[in-house]
Amino acid sequence: MxxxxxxxxxxxxxxxxxxxxxxxxxxxxxxxRGLGGDWYAEALAAVADVTLRKVPSFPGRTERAITLEILRGHGLEPSEETIRRLWRELVAISTRALPTLARRGxxxxxxxxxxxxxxxxxxxxxxxxxxxxxxxxxxxxxxxxxxxxxxxxxxxxxxxxxxxxxxxxxxxxxxxxxxxxxxxxxxxxxxxxxxxxxxxxxxxxxxxxxxxxxxxxxxxxxxxxxxxxxxxxxxxxxxxxxxxx
Structure with missing residues (x-):
């Protein structure tokens, strides 16, 4: 019951x-579609001065899984500090994009x-x-x-x-x-x-x-x-x- x-x-x-x-x-x-790759490219460049060379699969996966794959795939140590720095940058990018976000999809x-x-x-x-x-x-x-x-x-x-x-x-x-x-x-x-x-x-x-x-x-x-x-x-x-x- x-x-x-x-x-x-x-x-x-x-x-x-x-x-x-x-x-x-x-x-x-x-x-x-396409937003995640664009934002990760911008965040990775800002946090680690690294160009995103390969965009991972996003659908159905978690941010932690995607972040770990990107960092390891670009030779970066996936420490919790680095992960959090990348996420803070992603949130900052998203916040800046919010006023025009609806135009992207x-x-x-x-x-x-x-x-x-x-x-x-x-x-x-x-x-x-x-x-x-x-x-x-x-x-x-x-x-x-x-x-x-x-x-x-x-x-x-x-x-x-x-x-x-x-x-x-x-x-x-x-x-x-x-x-x-x-x-x-x-x-x-x-x-x-x-x-x-x-x-x-x-x-x-x-x-x-x-x-x-x-x-x-x-x-x-x-x-x-x-x-x-x-x-x-x-x-x-x-x-x-x-x-x-």
Whole structure:
């Protein structure tokens, strides 16, 4: 039986919290292709005076995994100090780019409607499991006015680990602490566009929802183990039904 939790008075007292929906960002909610490589090139030059020679694969990977690969691939010691310096520079670049960030890409079909519809469900908590750094995650969503319904404080971010499933653990623990109820695996939903997202969900026994708006087809996402696959998020009713069980 779901646990009853005390929510703010605007919800009318006790309700049943049944779903923790954790969204990926890049190529799930927004399309900003090419941005990561450009920003890493600028950051690497600023921090280490090194030219980015090879752009790693970004989709579905965490910032820590990407940073480690870049530093090692360019002969740099991946100390925590160097990693943090590079991340501070990335955040600074993102902050400077924020006023014009929307010009670099677009929100994907149905994203705003899906986020808004889920926000209207008292039993749903929405946050993130994303490879991005926390500040950059907020910038990418706010650039397209997609930040209103996301609880950024309980997200799992790419600074935490090179192993994406660790981000799910972190987000669920934060959500549990904030809401005073345990979000068991069958109450957690992971939404993303890559097999990495699907694998993170499967490792935790969570519902894996694939969205084929990235580099992977519907067939590839199903083959990777996704429980539900959408071409995009444009069918709001179907998306809400799948994510709320």
């Amino acid at each position: 779901p646990t009853l939790v005390e929510l703010p008075s605007r919800y009318g007292g006790l309700v049943t919290t049944r779903r923790l929906v954790l969204w990926d960002i890049d190529l799930t909610l927004v399309d900003l 677009h929100a994907l079909p149905g994203t705003a409607a899906a986020l808004t519809a889920l926000a209207g469900r008292e039993e749903v908590v929405q946050s993130l499991v994303t490879g991005n750094l926390p500040e950059i995650a907020r910038h990418k969503l706010s650039a397209f006015d997609l930040d209103e319904h996301i609880d950024f404080a309980i997200g799992g971010y790419g600074s935490l680990s090179a192993h994406r499933p660790d981000l799910v653990t972190h987000a669920a623990e934060l959500a549990t602490a904030k809401h005073g109820t345990t979000f068991t695996s069958d109450a957690v939903v992971i939404v993303g566009d890559t097999p990495h997202d699907v694998a993170a969900a499967r490792e935790h026994g969570a519902l894996a929802v694939g969205v084929a708006t990235g580099r992977h087809t519907e067939e590839e996402l199903r083959a990777s183990g996704a429980d539900v696959v959408f071409r995009d998020l444009s069918d709001t009713a179907a998306v809400v039904a799948a994510l709320t069980g």
